[in-house]
Amino acid sequence: MDYTKITETPSNHDDLERMDTATILQKMNGEDKKVADAVALVIPQISKLVDALAERFKSGGRLFYIGAGTSGRLGILDASEIPPTFGMPHERVVGLIAGGDTAIRKAVENAEDDRIQAWKDLMMHNINSNDVVVGIAASGTTPYVLGGIKDARANGLLTAGITNNPGSPLAMAVDIPIEVNVGPEFVTGSTRMKSGTSQKLVLNMISTALMIKIGRVKGNKMVNMQLSNDKLVDRGTRYVMEGLGVDYDEAEALLKKYGSVKKTLEEEGK
Known part of the structure; x- marks a missing residue:
């Protein structure tokens, strides 16, 4: 597939090791300021996903995030905060990561290269056509995510993908592509930086807007939050x-x- 892998293009900054601390931080901050504007451009796609999710949730549907590395951890983070914040059962929004729970804290070698494991992981949750699967991959090429998305779509599930490479295989494989072009990373290829930040923003928007749409917020208050402390x-x-x-x-x-x-x-x- 012919597309530019923006996440691997050279940083806008060089000789980082020669910079003093303040300069490093100022330049990183300058790059970070670009992220929200990039996310703003994909609000129509996020809106389409949220509306589709709300319709399915009212019929008992669920949201599954699948990802590897930073992307997988961000999906798990978002999912794990839904029960305490909005009082929803843990099984309604679920984050899955290549390599399983061990990979949340420690990288599991080669787990992201397994094209069939994501669907196996989803099947453990009795996945069905009323559910929605969102693949998260900055590169848009992660085999674990691509395999899971293709299997989910083949089985009649609605799919979406959050990627930082427009035109990537993930964007082409899903029903609703969310392509956030944040440009090259401050440290070339380090997608835990701007790409990861953009993913966190998008995930916040998806889950929070969904919870509002299905009645878990009143006015501007978290009236369904768990009173756990x-x-x-x-x-x-x-x-x-x-x-x-x-x-x-x-x-x-x-x-x-x-x-x-x-x-x-x-x-x-x-």
């Missing part, structure tokens, strides 16, 4: 105070009675 109980209490116009002690007592901000507001706001 003192900080979150305090936050929930303040949400109740604002929503019902009561003092802190009463809000806290009501919150503990009903067990969630949403139920408290629904029951006491009648």
Whole structure:
């Protein structure tokens, strides 16, 4: 396939080892400033994915992220934050990484080169045609991701891909390509930098917009969050105070009675 692998093109900066610390950081920051603008250009594609996800979620569908290395870890990070933030069951948004859970902390050699393992991993979750699979790969060429996407699509699932190489094999293989062109990395080829940052931004947008669309946010509040520590109980209490116009002690007592901000507001706001 004829396309330019932008993630491997030379950095805009050279002689990095000769720079003083402040210069290194300033130039890195200058490159990072380009990321949000690059993400803004793909909002139409992200929007298409979110709307499709919301429709499927209302019918019991799920979201699966598949990736390797940094991309896989970012998918797992996003998925792992959905239950505490929005009160959704862990199995509704799932992150899978080449090499399994071991690879979250330590690289597993050659795991990303296995073209059939991603589908095996997905099958462990009884994947079905109501689910959506999002492949994440800065290069757009990771075999683990490509294999999983092709198998998912062949089995009737909606697929999307987040990549930093427009026109890459991943972009060509999915139903909804999200191609974020952040340009060359500060350290040539180090996609944990701008590429990874752009992936984190896109994942934030996908999951947060999805949770809003399916009713897990009220106003601008995380009314379905799990009250799993003192900080979150305090936050929930303040949400109740604002929503019902009561003092802190009463809000806290009501919150503990009903067990969630949403139920408290629904029951006491009648």
